[in-house]
Amino acid sequence: MEIGVIFAGFGGQGILLAGKVLARAGMDQGFEVTWLPSYGPEMRGGTANCTVVIADEPVGSPIVDSPQILVAMNGPSFERFAPKVAPKGTIVANSSLISQGASRGDVRTLFIPMNEIAQDLGEPRCANMVALGATVKALGLLPLAAVIAAMEEELGARGREKLLAVNREALLRGYSLA
Amino acid sequence: MRVLMRGNEAMAEGAIRAGCRCYFCYPITPQGELVEYMARHLPRHGGVFLQAESEVAAINMVYGAAAAGVRTMTSSSSPGISLKMEGISYLAGARLPAVIVNVMRAGPGLGNIAPAQGDYFQATKGGGHGDYRLIVLAPSTVQEAAELVMLAFDLSDRYRVPAMILADGMLGQMMEPVELPEPIPPEKIPPRPWAVSGAKGRPPNVISSFDLDPYRFREILRALWDTYREIEEKEVRWEEYATEDAELVLVAYGTMGRICRTVVRRARKEGLRVGLFRPISLWPFPSEPLRKLAERVPVLLTVELSAGQMWEDVRLAVEGRAKTPFYGELGGVVPTPDEVLREVKKHVHS
Structure with a gap:
């Protein structure tokens, strides 16, 4: 078993963090994982993506040709990565910023208005956790509780219970919509 | 316990666990997290973190710390390693143990910061001037990155030959679970009777990379190449x-x-x-x-x-x-x- 997930969007959307939380949850559940960021001279608003591999044996390539799951947080990343998704794979698409319709019949595309949901929750920056919640459901491999625990570890926000609570809620909302 | 770490961080933590107590650097992408990690953690272990004014200064500080008998390291990426090459040749000539990490980017010239392996010749066949070799180890996983840095310190000490870790931007940037090896206790680090550590009560030691008499220098280099032959016999890994x-x-x-x-x-x-x-x-x-x-x-x-x-x-x-x-x-x-x-x-x- 080896599952590749690509998170893509623009810098500032929390793309790298969402991937890191997934990788950490995978590790905590005993899987082998890799997390590979796109790194470069980027700035806020530039492109950002990361690749997470979750496997039951040591991961070879941290680069994924065709991911089982694509998380596309904006239009350009949807256009760039949707053609690469493996047949029968899933695209978790942020309909708040993606106007295109489903481009492929052989994959499942979930349109979720992540920005609006995050706005509803009172924390626009937690759209990434809405995306991650939906991803975890689509993945069907990791318990949501493990992902929540990993998120709390990753944010390391002791004493910032309000922040953790809104991110937990975002994960739950995303999970319930997938 | 497994922890999720970047390759750059795992190499830094490996160095600290190997007893590295002097680290000198000049920042460059894609190995920035190694520098940051050392800045944050090395002082807590009683070590010296120093960001030098240039790569050339950093490698010469490594020379000084190594001569004084401390486990020491520097790290950089391709063009920065080129700048260090004179100092690396001096380390090799003076038989000083030290570890150099190269998180390769694409070259030649300034190139870009994407992963590449174009520094293989430089690492394995000289790079600096003169008749010398480096022990060169190439990790493939974040786990191996931590382990090979520790091994590099041991081998470098055992043979008094500088060792290089040849990694690349992808390994430096990616995260993977790591089971960190146990730290090497200070008493397990080999003694350094050759170090210039203060000559009170003993004849002074001299650390030098040259001898103006060709016949004497030939003997020094013959001994060096005997060591290289021994390394070739004993330290092949694949x-x-x-x-x-x-x-x-x-x-x-x-x-x-x-x-x-x-x-x-x-x-x-x-x-x-x-x-x-x-x-x-x-x-x-x-x-x-x-x-x-x-x-x-x-x-x-x-x-x-x-x-x-x-x-x-x-x-x-x-x-x-x-x-x-x-x-x-x-x-x-x-x-x-x-x-x-x-x-x-x-x-x-x-």
Whole structure:
């Protein structure tokens, strides 16, 4: 078993963090994982993506040709990565910023208005956790509780219970919509 | 307990656990997290973190710390390593143990910060001037990055030869679970009777990389090359994966080595008998095991993120016993497993 997930969007959307939380949850559940960021001279608003591999044996390539799951947080990343998704794979698409319709019949595309949901929750920056919640459901491999625990570890926000609570809620909302 | 770490962080933590107590650097991407980690953690262990005014200053500080008997390290990326080369040659000439980490980017020149393996020649065949070698180790996973840094300190001490870790931007940036090795207790670090540590009560030591008398200098270098021969005998390291029945074996190291592991799995699923030979020590190069492999495997396909540098050592080792084609990418482009698999299929049939 080896599952590749690509998170893509623009810098500032929390793309790298969402991937890191997934990788950490995978590790905590005993899987082998890799997390590979796109790194470069980027700035806020530039492109950002990361690749997470979750496997039951040591991961070879941290680069994924065709991911089982694509998380596309904006239009350009949807256009760039949707053609690469493996047949029968899933695209978790942020309909708040993606106007295109489903481009492929052989994959499942979930349109979720992540920005609006995050706005509803009172924390626009937690759209990434809405995306991650939906991803975890689509993945069907990791318990949501493990992902929540990993998120709390990753944010390391002791004493910032309000922040953790809104991110937990975002994960739950995303999970319930997938 | 497994922790999720970047390759750069794991190398830094490995150095601290190996007893490195002086680290000198000049920042450069893609190894910035190594610098940051050392800045944050080394002082807590009683060590010295110093950001020098240049790469040249940093490597000469390493020379000074090593001469004083401290386990010491510097790290950089390709063009920064070029700047350090004079100092590295001096370390080799003066028989000082030290560890140098190169998180390679694509070159030549300023190049870019994407992963590449174009510094193989520089690392294994000189780089600096004069008749010397470095011990060169190439990690392929974040776990191995931590372990090989620790090994580099041990080997460098044992032979009084500087050691280089040859990593690349992908390994430096990616995160993977790591089971951190136990720290080396200070009493396990070999004593340094040669160090210039204060000559009270004993004759003074002299650390020098030269002797103006050619006959005396020849003896110094002969002793050095005797050490290199011993390293070649004892310190060759490599990994073989699915080579037993292989008709084609991929030869790749570092990041390319782990990508080729995925290629082997995909090829096997399609019924292609493909294996992997992954050099871990680039110097000493695993020539002998590769030669043995070439006696029973018809094709050894070298894959590198370069125009074919390790490929020369592969061909020297194999000496025509097998076909030795090459596949490489340039400029920081990293081939995906499927791209390598397409290349494999040009040479092997199901």
